[in-house]
Amino acid sequence: MTAFARRARLVQQSAIREFLALAGDPAITSFAGGYPDPTLFPVDELHKIFDELLTPANAAALQYTASDGIPLLREQVAARLTRDGMPCTPDDILITQGGQQGLELTAKLFLDDGDVVITERPTFLGALIAFNPYEPQYVSVPLDEHGLDVEALEEVLRTTRRVKFVYTVPDYQNPTGRSLSLERRRRLVELAEEFDVMVLEDTPYRELRYEGERLPAIKSLDRTGRVIHVGSFSKILVPGFRLGWVLATPEIREKLVLLKLGADTQNGTLNMHAAAAYLAGFDIEEHIRAMLPVYRHKRDLMLATMAEHFPEGITWTHAQGGLFTWVTFPESLDAAAFQRDVLIPRAGVIIVPGAPFFTEDPAPAHHARMSFSGVPDDRLVAGITAMGALLREALR
Amino acid sequence: MTAFARRARLVQQSAIREFLALAGDPAITSFAGGYPDPTLFPVDELHKIFDELLTPANAAALQYTASDGIPLLREQVAARLTRDGMPCTPDDILITQGGQQGLELTAKLFLDDGDVVITERPTFLGALIAFNPYEPQYVSVPLDEHGLDVEALEEVLRTTRRVKFVYTVPDYQNPTGRSLSLERRRRLVELAEEFDVMVLEDTPYRELRYEGERLPAIKSLDRTGRVIHVGSFSKILVPGFRLGWVLATPEIREKLVLLKLGADTQNGTLNMHAAAAYLAGFDIEEHIRAMLPVYRHKRDLMLATMAEHFPEGITWTHAQGGLFTWVTFPESLDAAAFQRDVLIPRAGVIIVPGAPFFTEDPAPAHHARMSFSGVPDDRLVAGITAMGALLREALR
Numbered sequence: 001m002t003a004f005a006r007r008a009r010l011v012q013q014s015a016i017r018e019f020l021a022l023a024g025d026p027a028i029t030s031f032a033g034g035y036p037d038p039t040l041f042p043v044d045e046l047h048k049i050f051d052e053l054l055t056p057a058n059a060a061a062l063q064y065t066a067s068d069g070i071p072l073l074r075e076q077v078a079a080r081l082t083r084d085g086m087p088c089t090p091d092d093i094l095i096t097q098g099g100q101q102g103l104e105l106t107a108k109l110f111l112d113d114g115d116v117v118i119t120e121r122p123t124f125l126g127a128l129i130a131f132n133p134y135e136p137q138y139v140s141v142p143l144d145e146h147g148l149d150v151e152a153l154e155e156v157l158r159t160t161r162r163v164k165f166v167y168t169v170p171d172y173q174n175p176t177g178r179s180l181s182l183e184r185r186r187r188l189v190e191l192a193e194e195f196d197v198m199v200l201e202d203t204p205y206r207e208l209r210y211e212g213e214r215l216p217a218i219k220s221l222d223r224t225g226r227v228i229h230v231g232s233f234s235k236i237l238v239p240g241f242r243l244g245w246v247l248a249t250p251e252i253r254e255k256l257v258l259l260k261l262g263a264d265t266q267n268g269t270l271n272m273h274a275a276a277a278y279l280a281g282f283d284i285e286e287h288i289r290a291m292l293p294v295y296r297h298k299r300d301l302m303l304a305t306m307a308e309h310f311p312e313g314i315t316w317t318h319a320q321g322g323l324f325t326w327v328t329f330p331e332s333l334d335a336a337a338f339q340r341d342v343l344i345p346r347a348g349v350i351i352v353p354g355a356p357f358f359t360e361d362p363a364p365a366h367h368a369r370m371s372f373s374g375v376p377d378d379r380l381v382a383g384i385t386a387m388g389a390l391l392r393e394a395l396r
Numbered sequence: 397m398t399a400f401a402r403r404a405r406l407v408q409q410s411a412i413r414e415f416l417a418l419a420g421d422p423a424i425t426s427f428a429g430g431y432p433d434p435t436l437f438p439v440d441e442l443h444k445i446f447d448e449l450l451t452p453a454n455a456a457a458l459q460y461t462a463s464d465g466i467p468l469l470r471e472q473v474a475a476r477l478t479r480d481g482m483p484c485t486p487d488d489i490l491i492t493q494g495g496q497q498g499l500e501l502t503a504k505l506f507l508d509d510g511d512v513v514i515t516e517r518p519t520f521l522g523a524l525i526a527f528n529p530y531e532p533q534y535v536s537v538p539l540d541e542h543g544l545d546v547e548a549l550e551e552v553l554r555t556t557r558r559v560k561f562v563y564t565v566p567d568y569q570n571p572t573g574r575s576l577s578l579e580r581r582r583r584l585v586e587l588a589e590e591f592d593v594m595v596l597e598d599t600p601y602r603e604l605r606y607e608g609e610r611l612p613a614i615k616s617l618d619r620t621g622r623v624i625h626v627g628s629f630s631k632i633l634v635p636g637f638r639l640g641w642v643l644a645t646p647e648i649r650e651k652l653v654l655l656k657l658g659a660d661t662q663n664g665t666l667n668m669h670a671a672a673a674y675l676a677g678f679d680i681e682e683h684i685r686a687m688l689p690v691y692r693h694k695r696d697l698m699l700a701t702m703a704e705h706f707p708e709g710i711t712w713t714h715a716q717g718g719l720f721t722w723v724t725f726p727e728s729l730d731a732a733a734f735q736r737d738v739l740i741p742r743a744g745v746i747i748v749p750g751a752p753f754f755t756e757d758p759a760p761a762h763h764a765r766m767s768f769s770g771v772p773d774d775r776l777v778a779g780i781t782a783m784g785a786l787l788r789e790a791l792r
Contacts, residue, residue: 038455046458047450054443059434062442062636097493097660104659108529129658133504240458240665262525263500264493268664269636 022350029383032350034174034323035374037298040291041238042282049277053270061273067261068253069095069245070269072276077231077245080279085220086229088247094256095267099204099232099244103167104130105256105263106200106228106246110164111136118156118166118197120148122326122357122367124174127167127202136164138359143173145317147180150187157195165198165228170218172205175357175369176326177319185218192226204232204244205322207288210296212320225249233275235323236288241271295323295373298380302372305381309388311395316370323373326354330395334365338394347386418746425779428746430570430719431770433694436687437634438678445673449666457669463657464649465491465641466665468672473627473641476675481616482625484643490652491663495600495628495640499563500526501652501659502596502624502642506560507532514552514562514593516544518722518753518763520570523563523598532560534755539569541713543576546583553591561594561624566614568601571753571765572722573715581614588622600628600640601718603684606692608716621645629671631719632684637667691719691769694776698768701777705784707791712766719769722750726791730761734790743782 022028053061068074074090081088096102103126111117111134119127121140128138139156142149148168157163166188170180180188192199201218219229225248232244246256260266278284299319306316306327316327329335336353343349354367375383418424449457464470470486477484492498499522507513507530515523517536524534535552538545544564553559562584566576576584588595597614615625621644628640642652656662674680695715702712702723712723725731732749739745750763771779 033460035460038459039452041455041458043450043452043455043458047447050446050450051443054439054446056435056439059437059439062437062439062634063434064429064431064630064635100658101660126658126661129654131658133655133658234460238458238666239460242660242662242664258525259529262496262522262529263659264497264638265522266638268638268667270634271664271667 027348029349029375029379031370032352033374034371036235037373042287045282049274053273061270065266065269067266068257069267070272073272076276076279081247085216086247092247094246094253096244096246097267098234098242099202099230100126102230102244102246103127105259107131107134108259109255116160116163118163119359120168122175124169125356140359143178145178147178147184150184154191157191163197165200167200169202171203172319172322175324177317177322177324182215185221189221193224199227201227202230204235207236208295209321210292241275243271243275298372301377301380302384305384309385311392323371325370327368327370329366331366335368342390347390349383349387423744425745425771425775427766428748429770430767432631433769438683441678445670449669457666461662461665463662464653465663466668469668472672472675477643481612482643488643490642490649492640492642493663494630494638495626496522498626498640498642499523501655503527503530504655505651512556512559514559515755516564518571520565521752536755539574541574543574543580546580550587553587559593561596563596565598567599568715568718571720573713573718573720578611581617585617589620595623597623598626600631603632604691605717606688637671639667639671694768697773697776698780701780705781707788719767721766723764723766725762727762731764738786743786745779745783
C-alpha cells in the first residue's frame with residue numbers, strides 16, 4: 001500500500017470531527033470537547049497586553065523569530081517548571097504549537113514503522129492521531145484508580161521488543177480523569193531505566209487540581225533523561241494561542257527543534273510575546289487558583305446530577321482534577337449508536353463515545369468521555385437529566 | 397539505523413540556524429533571512445482589530461476551533477484565490493501554520509521511504525527540511541532564466557520510478573528569484589497528467605511582483621486535481637501570525653486536515669480571527685500595492701551597489717519580484733568559508749551560502765542567496781560595499 005492509501009485510514013477518525021462540529025451549534029449541549037470555560041479567560045489582561053504589544057516600536061512581535069520560541073517565554077516556562085520540581089533553564093525548553101505538537105514531534109523523532117508505543121487503556125485519542133502516521137504498533141496497559149498498572153507494564157516490557165516509549169497522562173488523565181500514584185510514578189521511572197525506553201509525559205491538566213495531593217511530575221523523578229515532559233497553556237491561559245512546551249535532554253531537544261523548524265518554522269510570534277507578557281505582568285498562579293472552584297463546582301454538579309438521574313448499572317470516575325469523567329454503561333449499550341440514534345436527535349446532547357480511546361479493534365463500545373467544563377450550570381443539569389431519562393428508556 | 401539516529405542527520409542543518417541566530421544581533425547586517433520589512437507591517441490596523449477582538453463577548457476568538465481553520469478566514473482566502481484564477485469555495489481551503497506546514501503535511505501524506513521528490517536545482521532549503529524526515533530520494537532538475545527546465549523534467553519523469561511529486565516555487569523562486577514561464581507552466585501540468593505525478597506549488601512571493609507580467613498560478617491550469625497549491629500571509633501581511641493555506645482536491649484536503657489535527661490540533665484562533673478581520677475590514681490589495689515600490693527600490697539599490705562594488709567574475713540574478721537574488725562566485729570561492737572566516741568577522745555581514753539549496757552531496761559551494769528586503773538603505777549599501785571590498789581581496 002502507498003503512504004497515501006495507508007494514511008487514508010485516518011479518515012475513519014472523521015466520525016468524531018463530524019459530531020464535534022455540532023458543538024458549535026447553540027441548540028446542542030456539548031459534553032464532548034475538553035474545552036476550558038471561556039468565561040475564565042483573562043480577556044481584560046490580554047486586551048491590555050495586546051494594546052501595548054501592537055505598536056510600531058514592537059514590530060518584532062509580528063516578525064519571524066527562532067524555531068524554539070522567544071527567549072522571554074522560554075524563561076517564564078523554565079521558571080515555572082523549576083518551581084514544580086523540574087530544575088531547568090530557558091535553553092532546555094522548546095515552545096510548541098500546543099501540547100499536541102510535542103506529542104507529534106516526539107513520535108516523528110522516535111518511531112519507525114512497526115515500533116511499539118505503550119499506552120494506557122484507555123488513552124488520549126489525540127495522541128493516537130498524532131502517533132498513527134508513523135505507523136507504530138500499540139500495546140495498551142490497564143489503568144485503575146491509581147493510574148497505569150505498573151506490574152502489567154513490567155510484564156509487557158519484559159515480553160515486547162522494539163518498545164520506543166510509554167505514553168502517559170499522569171494527572172487527571174484524558175479520558176478517565178484518573179491520576180498515577182506517587183509509588184507508581186517512581187516505579188515507572190525505574191522500569192524506563194531498566195528496559196531503556198522513553199516515557200512521554202503529557203500534562204495538560206496537571207494544574208487543574210480540585211482535591212488530593214499535588215504529586216511530583218514524572219520528569220521530576222527522572223535522573224537519566226528518559227522522560228520527555230510535555231505541557232500546555234491551553235487549560236491555564238487560553239487554547240486559542242496554541243502554546244505548549246517540551247522539556248527534554250539537550251540532545252533530544254535539539255532534534256525536536258529541527259523537526260519543529262521543518263514542520264512549521266516556529267510558533268506565532270505575537271502569541272508568544274503575549275503569553276510571556278502575561279506571565280511577567282500578571283499572577284498566573286492566582287489566575288489558576290481562581291479557576292479551580294469553578295471547575296470543582298461543575299464537576300460536583302455533573303456527578304451529583306448523574307447520581308440522581310442515571311439508572312443503575314452505570315458507573316463513572318470521580319476525577320480529582322482535570323475536565324473529564326469516564327462513564328461505563330452496561331455492556332449491552334453501544335455508546336456511539338445511542339448518541340447517534342437517541343441522544344443527539346432527542347436531547348441535543350453530545351458526548352464522546354469511548355471506542356476511539358482504545359487501541360484495539362474492535363474496541364469496547366460501552367464507555368463515554370464526558371467533560372464538565374464548558375457548559376453553563378442550567379444547561380449542564382438539563383442535559384444530564386435528559387440523558388438520564390433516555391438511558392433509563394434505552395436500558396429498560 | 398533507528399529513526400532517532402537517522403533523523404539526527406537533520407542536525408547538520410543547525411549550522412544555518414547558528415548563523416541565522418546572529419541575525420538578531422544589531423551589530424550584524426543580515427542579507428540572510430527572507431524577512432519582510434517590518435516597517436511595512438499594518439500595525440495600526442492590527443491594533444484596531446485586536447482592540448475589537450479582545451472583549452468578553454468575543455471569547456470564542458481565544459477558544460479552540462476547527463482544525464481546518466475558521467470559516468471567516470477560509471472565505472476570505474477562497475475569494476482571493478478565486479480572483480487569482482483558482483475558482484474555489486471556503487470548503488476547499490485548509491488554513492496552515494504558515495506555508496511551511498503545507499509542505500510538511502503534503503510530504504507526510506504522500507511520501508514513503510525511498511519515494512522520489514523532484515525539485516528545482518537549486519531549491520528552497522526549508523522545503524528539504526520539511527521533506528527530509530520522510531526520507532525521500534531527491535532528483536533535481538536544472539532551472540534557468542525561464543524557471544524549471546521542463547524538457548529535463550520530462551526526461552527525469554521518463555526514467556525515474558516512484559516519483560510522488562514535483563516541488564516548485566514558480567514565482568520569484570527561493571533562492572534564485574526566477575519565475576517559471578507561462579509556456580513551461582502549461583507543460584508542467586501536461587507532464588504531471590502524462591506521468592501521473594503531483595505538483596506541489598509553493599507561492600509565498602507570488603504577490604510581490606515589481607515588474608513583468610502576472611502569470612497564472614500552476615493550479616489555475618490544473619484540470620485533473622494534480623496540483624496542490626500552497627500560499628502564505630507571511631510576506632503580504634505579517635509572518636508572526638504563522639498563517640498560510642492549502643488548496644487541493646476535496647479528497648486530498650480531507651486527509652491533510654486529519655494530519656493537521658494530529659500535528660497541532662489547529663492554528664491559533666486569535667490570529668485567524670485577526671487576519672480575517674483585516675481582510676474584511678481593510679484593503680489588502682492596496683496594502684500590497686504600497687509595499688511593492690519599497691521592495692523594488694531595495695532590489696534596485698542592492699543590485700546597483702553590487703554592480704558598482706563586486707569584482708568581475710561574480711554574477712547575480714535580476715529577480716522581477718520576491719525577496720532574493722542568487723549570487724554566483726567564481727568556483728574557487730567557497731561561500732561558507734568566506735562568510736565564516738572573512739565576511740562575518742571583518743564586515744559583520746551575513747548571507748546564506750548556497751550549498752544547502754542543492755540536494756546533492758557534495759553540493760556546489762560557490763553560490764549564495766541574498767535578501768534585499770530586511771535592511772535599511774544605508775546599511776544595505778554599507779554592507780554590500782564592504783562585502784565587495786572583501787571579495788576583491790579574496791579573489792585577488
